Amino acid sequence: MLPSGTFVLGGAASGKSAWAESFCESSDLTLNYLATGQARDAEMDQRIKIHKDRRNDRWQTIEAPFDLAPALAALDGDSIVLIDCATMWLSNHMLAETDLAAAQDDLLLALQSCAAKWVMVSNEVGHGVVPDNALARQFRDAQGRLNIALAAHADLAVLVTAGLPLTLKGTLP
């Protein structure tokens, strides 16, 4: 039995998405993949393709770079949705100069009222030296606040390192 909400945090290329996919696939639920990434350049395009090729036929892909609420509200209780990832979602909003606090509140509300189980993937970005430019520092702080809020709303929170999970909150099923 999977928890209602799961938060999967990890570094870049840490295996966090692959771990989250296996976690969802271990259930008999309908699998939904909510992609927040936007292919802005060839490098990003390639990253999205690698993720797409790895997922099998059981997965349905929904694209939602900004407002996740309609997509989450459309899912029923026999579904699980993997949202990949909070970092791309935040990056989209920062580039669009959205009110981040309001967008974060809307996101948390949409997760809380979602009938399906949800698994949110996100990046840990705060363990390097202080970035030189102010925008990178703002992003790092906004990502930190978002991760704290997502972990607080989840029943299970894991940190994936080198493909392996450390449990931060709750118990692995």
Place this chain on the structure above:
Amino acid sequence: MLPSGTFVLGGAASGKSAWAESFCESSDLTLNYLATGQARDAEMDQRIKIHKDRRNDRWQTIEAPFDLAPALAALDGDSIVLIDCATMWLSNHMLAETDLAAAQDDLLLALQSCAAKWVMVSNEVGHGVVPDNALARQFRDAQGRLNIALAAHADLAVLVTAGLPLTLKGTLP
């Protein structure tokens, strides 16, 4: 019963200070906040203000950007002191071109002889790619050495990620 010395490590915007504050507030001890930060610009000023506004009336604030020994020696056994943080302290000393090894020895001695319980907050800064400039690499290495020494002197050491603690040493009370 809180341990004599606690080391709280975390990334930027990881919730480490808030966690450390709650940890101290769970006791009946007199609460002391030893601030090592210096408001050098508007951004830093804003960060200090946010931390200050969050703390309630039980807290007494002491400012000590360089030498913590006199402030720590003035505290009695019915007190707990939250030192926030080792990273700002190290940064102050690096900018002042102090002998870091000597300053670290003095700090560790002051903690060992402190009658009050102490909680030291610090940053993990070594999990990014190698920084371009030599000063950032020196800082990263000095911070690493300081974190190892502080963890070795603490009875309890935790890593706070997304607001949640992982125990590195000892047992959470």
Place this chain on the structure above:
Amino acid sequence: MLPSGTFVLGGAASGKSAWAESFCESSDLTLNYLATGQARDAEMDQRIKIHKDRRNDRWQTIEAPFDLAPALAALDGDSIVLIDCATMWLSNHMLAETDLAAAQDDLLLALQSCAAKWVMVSNEVGHGVVPDNALARQFRDAQGRLNIALAAHADLAVLVTAGLPLTLKGTLP
């Protein structure tokens, strides 16, 4: 009784090498240190010297910046080999523009067929903000993939933070 293969991940200046050395020294096995670093400048030279001075007489040092297979094949079952580290090895190969996937396959095969126990040290580099330059992003991703593969091939995997180990896989002896 030490495991056949151990993976020791950590940040810069996290105490991961010192931890790995103590781990090996706790056994009665013949101690081999396989150094992958190349002293390209004074800073690197200094880092190598610090590591060398710390190791006692029980250690035999082998230098192998590129192909580890011959060195690993020469060891017998009464030996343990500390490979320090996967990050330098990867860096050497990236600078030489080797086929990384093939080099990684060769490395994993050499570890699997090694009669001696092995301990591989590596860096976590993916927990900072996205690096500005494309080469740093490529390195970060290649390091992430390598860490996942090494952890998958190890019986024991630990993350060293502030000198203290968190177990990611297996059980500490």
